[in-house]
Amino acid sequence: MNRNGIRPIHPGEILIKEFMxxxxMTVMDLAMHMSWPESEIGKLVLCQIRICADLAIRLASHLNTTPEFWMNLQSSYDLRRTKVGFG
Incomplete structure (x- = not known):
């Protein structure tokens, strides 16, 4: 958790809870629609990998968001997680 008591939230959590x-939608459904490896989507929703620019573009295209939305979630998560380590 960080100083305000809120833990950093991984973009994979947002993906599964707010969209899938x-x-x-299952991991297989999303992977198939995006032409992205199912194993990678699975790792994303398990918070094991980061969102890259290509994945952000594909998610945005299929979920009616923007690539910036996904990249901002990732950078916010990274920053908050790093701050926790320094706090």
Whole structure:
């Protein structure tokens, strides 16, 4: 957790809770629609990998968001996680 008591939230958590679950979408569904490896989407929702620019573009295209949305989530997560280490 950081100083305000809120833990850093990984973009994979946002992806699954705010997009995939409400849409009834599985990891396989999203991977297939995006032409992206299912194993990589699985790692993302398990918070094991970072979002790269290419993945941000694909997520934005298929989820009606922007690449900046996904990249900002990732950079915010990275910054908060780093601050925790220094706090």
């Amino acid at each position: 679950e409400p849409l009834g």
